Amino acid sequence: MTTSPATTDYDVLVVGFGPTGAVATGLLGRLGHRTLVIDRLTVIYDKPRAIALDHEIFRHFDNMGVAEAIAPYVEPFTASEHFGVDGQLIRRIDMVAKPYPLGYTPSMVFSQPPVEAELRRHATGFSCVQAELGVELVNLEQRSDCVEATLKDAGGRLRTVTTRYVLGCDGATSAVRQMAGIALEDLIFDEPWLVVDVRVDHAALAKLPQNSAQFCNPARPVSFLIGPENHRRWEIMLLPGEDPRQMERPENVWSLLSPWLTPEDGELWRAASYRFHALVAANWRKGRIIIAGDAAHQQPPFIGQGMCQGLRDATNLAWKLDRVLKGTSPDTLLDSYTAERKQHVIELTGKIKTIGQSICERDPAAARQRDARILAEGGGKPLALTRQEIIPPLRAGFLSEQDGSARGTLFPQPRIASGREARLLDQVTGAGLRVFIDGRRDTSALATLCAAHPELSAATIAPAGAGQPGALEEIDGVLAGWFDRHGVVAAIVRPDHYLFGTARNAAELGSLLRETSSRLHGHHNPDLKMEKTA
Numbered sequence: 077m078t079t080s081p082a083t084t085d086y087d088v089l090v091v092g093f094g095p096t097g098a099v100a101t102g103l104l105g106r107l108g109h110r111t112l113v114i115d116r117l118t119v120i121y122d123k124p125r126a127i128a129l130d131h132e133i134f135r136h137f138d139n140m141g142v143a144e145a146i147a148p149y150v151e152p153f154t155a156s157e158h159f160g161v162d163g164q165l166i167r168r169i170d171m172v173a174k175p176y177p178l179g180y181t182p183s184m185v186f187s188q189p190p191v192e193a194e195l196r197r198h199a200t201g202f203s204c205v206q207a208e209l210g211v212e213l214v215n216l217e218q219r220s221d222c223v224e225a226t227l228k229d230a231g232g233r234l235r236t237v238t239t240r241y242v243l244g245c246d247g248a249t250s251a252v253r254q255m256a257g258i259a260l261e262d263l264i265f266d267e268p269w270l271v272v273d274v275r276v277d278h279a280a281l282a283k284l285p286q287n288s289a290q291f292c293n294p295a296r297p298v299s300f301l302i303g304p305e306n307h308r309r310w311e312i313m314l315l316p317g318e319d320p321r322q323m324e325r326p327e328n329v330w331s332l333l334s335p336w337l338t339p340e341d342g343e344l345w346r347a348a349s350y351r352f353h354a355l356v357a358a359n360w361r362k363g364r365i366i367i368a369g370d371a372a373h374q375q376p377p378f379i380g381q382g383m384c385q386g387l388r389d390a391t392n393l394a395w396k397l398d399r400v401l402k403g404t405s406p407d408t409l410l411d412s413y414t415a416e417r418k419q420h421v422i423e424l425t426g427k428i429k430t431i432g433q434s435i436c437e438r439d440p441a442a443a444r445q446r447d448a449r450i451l452a453e454g455g456g457k458p459l460a461l462t463r464q465e466i467i468p469p470l471r472a473g474f475l476s477e478q479d480g481s482a483r484g485t486l487f488p489q490p491r492i493a494s495g496r497e498a499r500l501l502d503q504v505t506g507a508g509l510r511v512f513i514d515g516r517r518d519t520s521a522l523a524t525l526c527a528a529h530p531e532l533s534a535a536t537i538a539p540a541g542a543g544q545p546g547a548l549e550e551i552d553g554v555l556a557g558w559f560d561r562h563g564v565v566a567a568i569v570r571p572d573h574y575l576f577g578t579a580r581n582a583a584e585l586g587s588l589l590r591e592t593s594s595r596l597h598g599h600h601n602p603d604l605k606m607e608k609t610a
Contacts, residue, residue, distance in 0.1 A: 084222045086112045086206075087401050089239040091213050091252050095126065095188070096369030096386035097245035098195035102140055103394035105202030109401055112237065113199065114211040114227060120196070123346040124188045124273050127303055128153060128380025130463070131178040132486055133387050135573065138180075138500070139507040145194045146186070151304045153183035153380070153463075158290040160447035161440060166292070167450050167459045169379070169466075175552040178573075179489040179500040183380075183463050185303045216242060216255045216365065223364045241397065242365045245386070248353075250371035256362040263354035263422065265376055265429050267436060268314040270323050272333065273345040276306045280341035284308060290378075292435050294443045299378070299435070300336075307345070310336075311377065313436060320349030352376040352432070354425050360389075360414040368393060372417070375425040378432045379463055385424070388572075389417055395571035396474075399596070406598035409474070416473035423468045431466075474570065476577025476591055478584075482562045483577050487512070487569040490554040493540050498551055502573075505535050505548075509596075510569045511589070512537055514559040515547040521582040522566055529589045531596070532568065568592055 088104055090097045093115035101113045129150065137143045158167035171182035200207045210230035217224040222238045229235075244252025253260075276284065284300075291298040299311035312332050314323055322328060329347045330339050357372045369386030393413050399405035434450075437443040453459045470484035491498040509531065513522045515538030526534035537555050538547035550556065559565065564578040566585045576592055579585035 084238040084240050086110045086237060086239040088112075088241050088243055088397065089114070089223070089225050089237065090243045090245060092244065092246035092250075092369070092371070093196060093199075093207065093209070094245060094247065094369070095192055095195060095383055096390050097243075098192065098199050099136070099140070099387050100243055100245060100368065100390040100394060101205055101207075102142070102195060102199035102202075103390060104397070105199055105205040106140065107394070107398045108204055109398070111202075111205045112208065112239070113205065114208045114213065116210065116212040118210040118230070120189055120192050122189050123348075124303070124307065124309075126188050126383035127185050127301060127307075127309060128382075128384070129184040129186050130381075130384055130467075131176065131180040131182045131184075132467075132573070133384050134180045134184065135178050135489060135502065136387065136391050139502055140198065142194055142198045145198070146191050149187045149190045149194075149304060150184050151186075152181045153185050154287045154302045156288040156290060156301075156379075157285070158292055158435070158450075158458075160292055160450075161294060161443045162447075164447070165458045166447050167454070167461065169461045169463055172462045172464045175490075175554050177464075177488045177554060178486065179491065185301070185307075185380075187304050187307065188383075213246070213251050213255075216252070218363050218365060240364065240401065243393070244365065244367040244371045245369045245390075246371055248370045248374055250367060252365060253357060253367050253371050256365040256367070258360075258362055258367060259358045260355045261358055263356060263375075263425050263429070265352065265354035265425075265432065267352045267376070267432075268318075268320055268349065269352050270310075270312045270314055270320070270329070270332070270347065270349050272310045272312065272329055272347045273303075274308050274310075274333070274337065274342045275345050276308050276337065276342040277340075278306060280337060281306060283341070284336055290435050292437065292443065292446070294438050294440045297436050297438075301380075306342075308342075314349065324349055354429055356418060356421050356425070360418060361410055366393065366397075366410070366413065373421045373425070375421070376428050376432045378428050378435065379466055381424060381428065381467070385421060388420070389413075391572045392417055405596050408598055409596070412473035416470045419471050419473075420468060423471070424466070427466050427468075470574055474576065474595060475574075476568075476588060478577055478588070480562065480564065480575075480578040482558075482564070482567065482575050485575050487567060487573050487575055488554050488558050489573075490537070490550040490552055492537075493549040493551055501548070501550075505533065507573070508533055508571050509592070510535065511585075512555070512567050512569060514556070514565045515539075515542065515544040516556065516559075517565065519544075519547075522585055525582060525586050525589060529593060531593065532589070 087109040090113040155170040160166040215226035289300040297313045301309040368389035511534040515536040536547040538544035540549040566579045568576040
């Protein structure tokens with residue numbers, strides 16, 4: 077039974093107004109849900125923590141309408157060059173080449189404080205959203221039809237609110253996770269590091285590497301990242317016996333930075349010691365209580381995916397919660413959230429751990445073997461990878477039973493001809509549940525099938541100048557190449573841009589449309605298979 081909105085104070089209580097909470101709140105606000113977001117702090121933390129974004133996240137920022145406001149604080153991420161024991165280049169991790177598959181620079185760096193401010197400003201711009209800062213969650217009582225949350229304001233006054241769902245985006249020490257009794261699973265990575273951010277004087281920038289770098293030196297592994305403008309970050313492994321608090325002292329920080337800079341070369345912005353953990357929550361939902369971001373997972377930072385993972389949680393959950401709150405899907409749809417995101421986090425964390433353990437090798441002989449192995453994998457040259465190929469697809473959850481090659485991957489976003497200019501696909505079609513049809517063939521049977529499923533919007537994509545009536549004309553051939561590569565004529569895409577499934581012909585599309593509708597309305601039959609076609 078769906079709770080009547082009139083019986084609760086809010087549809088969703090979001091605990092934590094950092095990037096994950098702000099994106100979740102903004103998405104829910106845009107969809108019209110009565111949302112209260114609280115944070116125990118009264119101001120945004122003024123130092124940088126997260127530094128990396130990718131094209132999947134920026135696509136959502138564009139869908140939300142905040143890309144333009146955020147763009148001044150974002151720059152392309154330089155390639156990351158990995159140097160071995162003897163200072164030789166052993167590996168280069170870059171981004172995929174143009175035409176960019178999602179329409180944006182695939183890897184980016186950003187400045188967190190102003191971006192977080194824009195995300196909050198956007199979220200609080202909706203009349204259905206209420207934000208309260210300096211407010212702490214002190215208790216949760218879960219009922220069959222709602223959650224009662226006890227809140228404490230800055231003056232110590234308590235009050236109770238009722239909400240249909242609680243979303244805990246309250247960080248690694250999450251009170252929501254603890255109150256829900258959700259356990260953490262250890263993915264076995266625990267290393268002490270010092271993270272140092274410097275605003276480098278422009279005259280001194282030439283002294284530094286011109287790409288981001290990993291110095292895989294067994295004496296002391298160090299990561300170097302080029303942030304926006306003159307922001308540079310070092311992540312420096314702490315050695316046994318070093319006191320993390322002492323190592324944060326400016327004189328010790330500058331000593332560690334001495335191979336690159338002197339204190340006269342810039343301003344020490346932040347120095348903070350961390351233990352780089354790999355942890356994941358056993359379950360991300362307990363009834364009406366759901367967790368996301370660092371509350372649900374923590375991973376080492378070696379390819380800059382920490383914040384991206386939290387924002388993937390928010391974008392995965394928002395469209396499902398929207399359907400449940402509106403009563404168009406049962407709340408069992410939310411079961412797919414843990415199934416999808418937990419597996420994705422575990423798989424990506426495994427890849428990050430492998431890279432991290434390779435970087436962190438402290439034994440010189442083993443480090444030389446590592447260098448030789450990586451160079452051998454590159455055919456005697458530095459091994460070339462892209463950050464994008466490291467990110468896995470979704471493997472389980474709200475995906476078709478038919479295991480096609482593209483299922484669970486991100487759907488590309490080509491540029492579409494629009495008058496005298498080009499617009500990105502989402503700007504033309506919106507970001508709902510969509511069917512895309514390859515317009516280079518007779519599409520009439522496919523279009524007829526789609527018309528019987530108005531819950532999904534359908535669009536035909538054809539090459540520019542193809543003269544296909546009613547088709548959207550793509551400019552770069554991104555989708556034509558994608559259809560050819562996967563041997564399919566149609567694709568069903570979720571609101572978070574992941575592929576529900578693909579079809580090779582009209583019979584398969586009909587079956588896929590029926591399966592999508594059945595799954596959305598809670599009639600999932602795990603034995604349902606795609607119709608066999610000749």
